[in-house]
Amino acid sequence: xxxxxxxxxxxLRGDLEGVELEEYVEQSVLTTRLESMQAWARANSIMPxxxxxxxxxxxxxxxxxxxxxxxxxxxxxxRASPRQADMLVLSGRLSIKMAPVVRRLYDQMLxxxxxxxxxxxxxxxxxxxxxxxxxxxxxxMPIDIHVPGCPPRPEALLHGFNKLQKKIRGNPDLGxxxxxxxxxxxxxxxxxxxxPSAEALAAAKRFSELEPYEPGVSSSTAAGEQx
Amino acid sequence: MLQSYLPILVFAALGVLMGGTFxxxxxxxxxxxxxxxxxxxxxxxxxTQVTRSFRFGVSFYLVAMLFILFDIEVxxxxxxxxxxxxxxxxxxxxxxxxxxxxxxxxxxxxWARGALDWE
Amino acid sequence: xxxxxKIPMAESGIxxxxxxxxxxxxxxxxxEAAERAGTDEQVMTINMGPHHPATHGVLxxxxxxxxxxxxxxxxxVGYVHTGIEKSxxxxxxxxxxPFVERMDYLSYFFQMEAFCGCVERLLELEVPDRxxxxxxxxxxxxxxxxxxxxxxxxxxxLGAISMFWYCFRERxxxxxxxxxxxxxxxxxxxxxxxxxxxxxxxxxxxxxxDFCEEMPERVDQYEALLDRNEIFLHRTKGVGxxxxxxxxxLGVTGPLLRAAGEPWDLRKVSDYLPYGDFDxxxxxGTVGDGYDRYxxxxxxxxxxxxxxxxxxxxxxxxxxIADDRKVVLPPRDELGTSMEALIHHFKLVTEGFRVPPSELxxxxxxxxxxxxxxxxxxGSAKPARVHFRDPSFxxxxxxxxxxxxxxxADLIQNLGMLDPILGGIDR
Amino acid sequence: xxxxxxLELIAQEINAAHDGTVIETAHERGTATLIVDSERVxxxxxxxxxTPEHEYRFLASVHAADYLPGEPRFGVHYELLNMPRVxxxxxxxxxxxxxxxxxxxxxxxxxxxxxxGSNGVGTLVLPEIDSCVELFPTADYQERxxxxxxxxxxxxxxxxxxxxxxxxxxxxxxxxDFPIGGEPVLFTHxxxxxxxxxx
Numbered sequence: 001x002x003x004x005x006x007x008x009x010x011x012l013r014g015d016l017e018g019v020e021l022e023e024y025v026e027q028s029v030l031t032t033r034l035e036s037m038q039a040w041a042r043a044n045s046i047m048p049x050x051x052x053x054x055x056x057x058x059x060x061x062x063x064x065x066x067x068x069x070x071x072x073x074x075x076x077x078x079r080a081s082p083r084q085a086d087m088l089v090l091s092g093r094l095s096i097k098m099a100p101v102v103r104r105l106y107d108q109m110l111x112x113x114x115x116x117x118x119x120x121x122x123x124x125x126x127x128x129x130x131x132x133x134x135x136x137x138x139x140x141m142p143i144d145i146h147v148p149g150c151p152p153r154p155e156a157l158l159h160g161f162n163k164l165q166k167k168i169r170g171n172p173d174l175g176x177x178x179x180x181x182x183x184x185x186x187x188x189x190x191x192x193x194x195x196p197s198a199e200a201l202a203a204a205k206r207f208s209e210l211e212p213y214e215p216g217v218s219s220s221t222a223a224g225e226q227x
Numbered sequence: 228m229l230q231s232y233l234p235i236l237v238f239a240a241l242g243v244l245m246g247g248t249f250x251x252x253x254x255x256x257x258x259x260x261x262x263x264x265x266x267x268x269x270x271x272x273x274x275t276q277v278t279r280s281f282r283f284g285v286s287f288y289l290v291a292m293l294f295i296l297f298d299i300e301v302x303x304x305x306x307x308x309x310x311x312x313x314x315x316x317x318x319x320x321x322x323x324x325x326x327x328x329x330x331x332x333x334x335x336x337x338w339a340r341g342a343l344d345w346e
Numbered sequence: 347x348x349x350x351x352k353i354p355m356a357e358s359g360i361x362x363x364x365x366x367x368x369x370x371x372x373x374x375x376x377x378e379a380a381e382r383a384g385t386d387e388q389v390m391t392i393n394m395g396p397h398h399p400a401t402h403g404v405l406x407x408x409x410x411x412x413x414x415x416x417x418x419x420x421x422x423v424g425y426v427h428t429g430i431e432k433s434x435x436x437x438x439x440x441x442x443x444p445f446v447e448r449m450d451y452l453s454y455f456f457q458m459e460a461f462c463g464c465v466e467r468l469l470e471l472e473v474p475d476r477x478x479x480x481x482x483x484x485x486x487x488x489x490x491x492x493x494x495x496x497x498x499x500x501x502x503x504l505g506a507i508s509m510f511w512y513c514f515r516e517r518x519x520x521x522x523x524x525x526x527x528x529x530x531x532x533x534x535x536x537x538x539x540x541x542x543x544x545x546x547x548x549x550x551x552x553x554x555x556d557f558c559e560e561m562p563e564r565v566d567q568y569e570a571l572l573d574r575n576e577i578f579l580h581r582t583k584g585v586g587x588x589x590x591x592x593x594x595x596l597g598v599t600g601p602l603l604r605a606a607g608e609p610w611d612l613r614k615v616s617d618y619l620p621y622g623d624f625d626x627x628x629x630x631g632t633v634g635d636g637y638d639r640y641x642x643x644x645x646x647x648x649x650x651x652x653x654x655x656x657x658x659x660x661x662x663x664x665x666x667i668a669d670d671r672k673v674v675l676p677p678r679d680e681l682g683t684s685m686e687a688l689i690h691h692f693k694l695v696t697e698g699f700r701v702p703p704s705e706l707x708x709x710x711x712x713x714x715x716x717x718x719x720x721x722x723x724x725g726s727a728k729p730a731r732v733h734f735r736d737p738s739f740x741x742x743x744x745x746x747x748x749x750x751x752x753x754x755a756d757l758i759q760n761l762g763m764l765d766p767i768l769g770g771i772d773r
Numbered sequence: 774x775x776x777x778x779x780l781e782l783i784a785q786e787i788n789a790a791h792d793g794t795v796i797e798t799a800h801e802r803g804t805a806t807l808i809v810d811s812e813r814v815x816x817x818x819x820x821x822x823x824t825p826e827h828e829y830r831f832l833a834s835v836h837a838a839d840y841l842p843g844e845p846r847f848g849v850h851y852e853l854l855n856m857p858r859v860x861x862x863x864x865x866x867x868x869x870x871x872x873x874x875x876x877x878x879x880x881x882x883x884x885x886x887x888x889x890g891s892n893g894v895g896t897l898v899l900p901e902i903d904s905c906v907e908l909f910p911t912a913d914y915q916e917r918x919x920x921x922x923x924x925x926x927x928x929x930x931x932x933x934x935x936x937x938x939x940x941x942x943x944x945x946x947x948x949x950d951f952p953i954g955g956e957p958v959l960f961t962h963x964x965x966x967x968x969x970x971x972x
Contacts, residue, residue, distance in 0.1 A: 038256060050399050051397060052403065052404075053404060053426055054403075054426050054428075054448075054451060054768070054769045055448060055451030055532060055533065055769065057403070058451060058452065058495065058532065059531075059532065061495075061499075061514070062514055062517065062518065062521075065510065065511050065514035065515070065518075066511050066514070066515060067514075067515065067518050080398075080399040081269055082269060083269060092426065093426060093428050095424075095425060095426055095427050095428060095772070096939065097424050097425050097427060097938070097939045098396060098404060098425040098426060101272035101273060101395070101396050101397065101425065102272070104264060104272050104273070104274070105272050105397055107262060107264040107265055108264060108265055108267075108269050110257070110265075111257070111258040111259075111260050112257075112258060121428075125955065125956075127433070127444065127445065127448075128428045128429065128430070128433060128445075128955075129433075129953075129954075129955030129956065129958070130428075130429040130432050130433050130436075130953050130954050130955045131429055131432065131946055131951075131952075131953065131954030131955065132427050132428050132429030132432075132938075132946070132954075133428050133429065133955075135955060135956045150533065151531075151532055151533070153531065270392075270393055270395060271393050271394065271395020271396060271397050271398050271406070272395050272396050272397040273393050273395045273396070273406075276369060276372050276391075276392075276393065283413070284412065284413030284414075286413060286414075287413070345414060345753070368940050370940075371934075371940075423936060423937060424935075424936060424937035424938060424939070427937040427938065429946060429954075431922075431947060432946055432947055432951075432953055433953070435949075436953050467802050467803070468802065470802065594830070594831060595909070595910050595911065596910055596911050597831065597832055597833065597909065597910075597911025597912075598911075599833075608856075610856055615859045704801060704802065705838070706802055706804060707804065707834065707850070707852050707861075707863060709833065709852075709861075716833060718833060718834050718852065720834070720836055720838075720850065722838050722840070724840075724842075730838075730840070730949075731838040731839065733836045733838070735833065735834035735836065735852070735915075739914060739915075739918075740834075740911055740914065740915070742914065743910070743911065743913060743914055772937055773937070
């Protein structure tokens, strides 16, 4: 937000030219292509589904209220039925009894639809690594934005919501894997974004040599060691 | 004669035009991916349990009838509303008074019979 | 790996239309209601299912209706069951606190107090006065916060939508206080076994006093909005009345019991927390309908403000946590100098403290009723069993009694006045 | 809280009324506990509720616990409360696990994950105790929860079904030998076991 204001000030002072000028104009003036205008309309008029699972639902409710207002981004009309909603915020822990219900809700929402997985519990099972919680909702439904926190602050959720809007408008902020095109949990930064580094190639080779994963064999060791 | 109707027609056409475009636009532009689950009725997130056909209670129909009855009354008041300004005669006022009074009698009767309070 | 649990897989997009296992319940409710009503074809059994705007969480009600009249309600819970009690058995006593406060997510300070109080009584550990006062202040602030969320959402269900914004305005003020003293808005993990995690910052007392001055006037605003609102009165007065004996038989506690006329409040009888030092009344209803439950909770907000004001004035000086090194971490600055502090620190952080084999049930008064924490210690550093007697779970049994014979609108009102928190019900 | 001698008196009176009911009394950390024979729980509860000078009318909580290494394995606790006198008494009934092999060789390792032994999956022989729903209607949901988590069957319960787990769930989750489930945390060293997890 801040650097855009700085650039606007430079524009007014007239000392913005060359590549920056085109880029600024391109960004602020709407291109007339239908898709981008349609995406702009969709991004700014999202209707979230009134759907709350657990503690994150309380923070989701307080995001809709006056202090952290969701209406500033055009999304304060919460719709109760999935037919009229186009964003599902998975606010809370997803238990295995609720999983088919949430999957059904997601299926019954009309395209285009997006899902924000709010909080650690729905993103990765959070602190409840046990028999009752689905370890990460992306195991059962496609998720666009993962908002960390337990519960995430309403401001954090708003930031996630803005990222979703950028994603809808077609220029999503890349996650760290795409930015450094790393593989899996690999942390090596690339020399230059194009070519994979030696370590990444080694890791890729390591993966390919391993025999496929059978639940029976390796899981008991993992379970034993995890005890 | 037609002159005086033009504004209404233009207004109605604009209304239909705007309404139509938005309705069609939605159907045309919106992606369409039907799936079996999406067509099933939405029942709070559960597979539908609509077991057998169901007959609504009488009281629902009663309320509907009463509403239609008194709604028609309003429709009759419209033409009067148009001419009461130009007619400037007490006769129109009295006529409307009688009409409304008769329906008031019907309302009081229905109220006394207890059809309004929910069984 | 517990492979017999069916976790639905993403790629197959599980057959959501699969037969719902609880269909038998729906049929049985329908059948019972039908023969009770005598006329079979008029009875309609529907699901006020897990995803419903008015069920205050993922509660599913199988409701059999005859026209608008509710014949029978059968709650089905468990849709947000997180297996917290099982996870607690796998963690040391320290690490159980974050699990425990996420059960009933609107009264997290109460659950921390129930668990820490239970463990402290098991260890027979003396908690300093300052810590007990700080605990009471945070718990009463949390009670107001919980009642505000209840008032906001219930008034929203009954149509007074603007109440939602007013109540959440005050709620955010309370969360600022929590953030100032504990660092986090919700689930603060502020209570430690033996006292409180950190002393309150300098300006906290002043801010709490400002809050205590403004809050009663805000409660008057709520009352001005609702108390002469014809729709609200018409919908709550004389609705969902259950006789006092039946309420006691069903084990209901908290505002619901007090609204039915029984003056039972654990704060007045428990000797463990310093409630004895403050004078406050317990609001008790007479009729036991929805309006009484609303009045009782509103008056409880005022009483809590009085408690906080007295507690913040009488806040004693002294340590904010016990100094028994076997259980409580030594202060950070001592680590540099003394060796045994380092040893204690290391021992506590790696393995945690051990509790001698015993078991205890420790009840306290949460915003929804008696919240009891039952801990079985088997001598190791991990609790053998942590069970929470959740007030919403037991109070839910009152819902069918309240709603039989009423209209659907009364069912929504009763559900709002019941104030069920599904996290607490489904632990 | 009835003090230690008071508790002994209560125990003698109950034994006088119904022989062999109270096995043991424990009075520690300010709580009075009567350990009762699991067959005669109802008599003890009815006695405590109805006799004039005791009248523990309010049942605060019914909960179960699994003391696996200990024998008998399951414990069902009843927290009784007398509101006028503000006194709490808890009644504890111990139940042996009929499904486990003879107590002498109970091989199930305590808190560990044990593949073998009755890890509570589908054991049809369940410990049984009388249900006290007609004495205290509040016990309805709480006994269903004890059944759902521990597989303790309550004889005479009007509607003994699972309450929190899915109705067709197999296994009793809160038993000590039931694995905690969940998935191991992914690190770089064990990441290779689930290739392409990040897709």
